Amino acid sequence: MDMISIVVPCYNEEESMPKFYEEVIKVTSQMNIELEIIFVDDGSKDKTLDVAKKLHEQDTKVRFISFSRNFGKEAGMLAGLEAAKGDYVAVMDADLQDPPSLLPEMYEAVTTGGYDCAATRRTTRKGEPPIRSFFARMFYRIINRISDADIVDGARDFRLMSRKMVDAVLSLGEYNRFSKGIFGWVGFKTKWLEYVNVERVAGETKWSFWKLFKYSMEGIMAFSTTPLYITSAMGFIVCIVAFIMACFYAVKALIFGDPAAGFPTMVCIMLFLGGIQLVGIGVVGMYLSKTYLETKHRPIYIVRETEEDIKK
Ligand code: UDP
Numbered sequence: 001m002d003m004i005s006i007v008v009p010c011y012n013e014e015e016s017m018p019k020f021y022e023e024v025i026k027v028t029s030q031m032n033i034e035l036e037i038i039f040v041d042d043g044s045k046d047k048t049l050d051v052a053k054k055l056h057e058q059d060t061k062v063r064f065i066s067f068s069r070n071f072g073k074e075a076g077m078l079a080g081l082e083a084a085k086g087d088y089v090a091v092m093d094a095d096l097q098d099p100p101s102l103l104p105e106m107y108e109a110v111t112t113g114g115y116d117c118a119a120t121r122r123t124t125r126k127g128e129p130p131i132r133s134f135f136a137r138m139f140y141r142i143i144n145r146i147s148d149a150d151i152v153d154g155a156r157d158f159r160l161m162s163r164k165m166v167d168a169v170l171s172l173g174e175y176n177r178f179s180k181g182i183f184g185w186v187g188f189k190t191k192w193l194e195y196v197n198v199e200r201v202a203g204e205t206k207w208s209f210w211k212l213f214k215y216s217m218e219g220i221m222a223f224s225t226t227p228l229y230i231t232s233a234m235g236f237i238v239c240i241v242a243f244i245m246a247c248f249y250a251v252k253a254l255i256f257g258d259p260a261a262g263f264p265t266m267v268c269i270m271l272f273l274g275g276i277q278l279v280g281i282g283v284v285g286m287y288l289s290k291t292y293l294e295t296k297h298r299p300i301y302i303v304r305e306t307e308e309d310i311k312k
């Protein structure tokens with residue numbers, strides 16, 4: 001019998017977790033599989049850990065990992081994937097926005113369908129502020145242009161992967177983890193299932209606009225060096241323009257003499273060049289800062305407690 005591990009990153013999800021557990025059990029009890037559910041408590045401030053412990057007492061299929069502080073969803077997913085023992089591993093949100101009812105279909109795709117992975121994308125962004133949808137769309141368009149990882153618009157993190165793919169994902173040891181990119185980068189045959197966006201059952205979203213913006217920047221930095229090329233190209237173009245202008249003014253001075261004029265032009269050009277230089281330094285700096293963090297080799301998460309500690 002195959003074992004499926006379900007990894008659930010949880011940050012302040014005390015209300016959603018019991019509902020999630022029930023739903024998953026309901027669906028998976030009809031599948032011919034062994035199951036483990038790994039709740040990763042990402043330094044929650046509410047009773048998430050207690051709820052996980054209670055569920056573990058009720059049912060030893062439930063495991064949990066609790067972080068020493070909030071490390072972010074990426075770290076939670078990584079911890080779960082590392083701990084998972086299953087032949088197949090699913091990643092799901094605790095808020096039931098990833099419908100467990102898709103699990104049988106996903107399992108079928110990876111066992112008999114000849115796929116290595118079954119992933120989901122939502123077809124609509126209903127219930128989301130329009131500005132957010134607009135920027136999200138733009139982000140996907142840009143990142144797909146400039147990176148070689150295939151990042152699908154509307155793709156959720158909800159997916160079921162074969163052991164091979166999980167191991168491939170884990171073999172990428174980078175500190176700045178952008179899962180949407182990593183999943184695309186490792187390749188493998190992925191079946192895409194679509195579903196209509198579902199609102200979360202309880203609690204509230206942890207993503208502010210600013211957080212999403214930072215996340216998207218991280219995605220671009222992690223999977224593309226195009227911004228660096230654009231910066232170089234910009235410098236190059238400005239040099240050519242400067243050269244042409246120099247020729248133009250030299251000829252003009254030879255023909256018409258050289259009356260001292262053009263201060264406003266000077267100011268504009270100086271500001272423009274200063275701006276371009278700052279942008280360039282900024283872009284280089286962003287990559288440098290990522291490199292700096294990578295070279296520190298800090299752990300991506302720190303575990304405070306797991307279900308193993310209870311056994312002792
Ligand atoms: N999450 C987490 N750590 C964080 C933020 C979120 O583990 O720092 C979890 C959260 O508990 C949920 C999932 O990541 O299970 C997705 O979060 P959320 O529902 O807030 O995002 P959305 O569905 O709105 O994109």
Ligand code: MG
Binds near residue numbers: 205
């Ligand atoms: Mg959600």
